Amino acid sequence: MTGKLTIWTYDWVPEGPRGFVRDMRLRWAAEEAELAYDVRSVPFEDRETNHLEFQPFGQVPFLMDGNITIFESGAGLLYLAHKNEKLMPRDSAGEAETLQWVIAALNSIEMVTVPWWFLKVTGHEDRGLSGWMDNRLAQLEAVLKRRDWLAAGRFTVADLVMADVLRVSALRAHGTRPATEAYVERLTARPAFLKAHSDQIAHFAAADKKRAKHN
Numbered sequence: 001m002t003g004k005l006t007i008w009t010y011d012w013v014p015e016g017p018r019g020f021v022r023d024m025r026l027r028w029a030a031e032e033a034e035l036a037y038d039v040r041s042v043p044f045e046d047r048e049t050n051h052l053e054f055q056p057f058g059q060v061p062f063l064m065d066g067n068i069t070i071f072e073s074g075a076g077l078l079y080l081a082h083k084n085e086k087l088m089p090r091d092s093a094g095e096a097e098t099l100q101w102v103i104a105a106l107n108s109i110e111m112v113t114v115p116w117w118f119l120k121v122t123g124h125e126d127r128g129l130s131g132w133m134d135n136r137l138a139q140l141e142a143v144l145k146r147r148d149w150l151a152a153g154r155f156t157v158a159d160l161v162m163a164d165v166l167r168v169s170a171l172r173a174h175g176t177r178p179a180t181e182a183y184v185e186r187l188t189a190r191p192a193f194l195k196a197h198s199d200q201i202a203h204f205a206a207a208d209k210k211r212a213k214h215n
């Protein structure tokens with residue numbers, strides 16, 4: 001499919017998650033690959049029921065490309081990676097490396113960092129999660145000590161999603177991992193990240209203004 005992509009996010013979110021809502025991943029990838037896109041919104045209120053035909057968990061983001069709709073930010077990233085070589089190399093070895101690190105970011109790192117963060121903010125008992133997470137992050141630190149990029153010796157969508165998982169402030173403040181910190185800093189200094197980030201902040205700031213007018 002060609003033509004303009006549509007990245008869907010919420011029409012508004014509270015201050016806390018701004019800059020971290022996962023449409024960031026799709027915006028960032030589209031910016032890196034110079035793919036044309038629009039951003040559209042579903043209401044944050046009643047999110048659990050109001051767009052289940054596109055995202056069965058009532059979450060964002062999801063992506064539309066012509067008559068194709070795809071949910072899960074990781075799936076959206078891989079879909080975009082197939083459109084543009086800047087996000088994933090075209091040789092089989094490079095593609096395999098990219099795929100494995102995208103899944104590792106989501107299924108080995110984020111699967112522990114998100115619950116860890118959630119227990120921390122809700123004040124619930126850790127139940128050993130910190131030890132599990134610290135071990136994973138130390139293993140990743142050892143990898144990042146040896147190389148600048150996760151896959152294929154170059155920037156790929158695997159770095160994009162891994163950096164997005166790792167850039168959460170509470171995580172960066174927890175422990176000392178110099179190679180990981182340098183990696184996150186380097187990735188989040190990329191112009192495509194900065195553009196995606198400021199666009200997301202502007203999207204929710206515009207929503208504040210609209211709300212203020214209506215109240």
Ligand SMILES: N[C@@H](CCC(=O)N[C@@H](CS)C(=O)NCC(=O)O)C(=O)O
Pocket residue numbers: 020021022023047058059060061071072073074
């Ligand atoms: N695994 C999903 C997670 C999506 C997700 O957690 N989205 C958040 C925003 S970043 C959301 O919609 N939260 C509202 C909710 O869960 O009700 C993905 O990566 O797309």
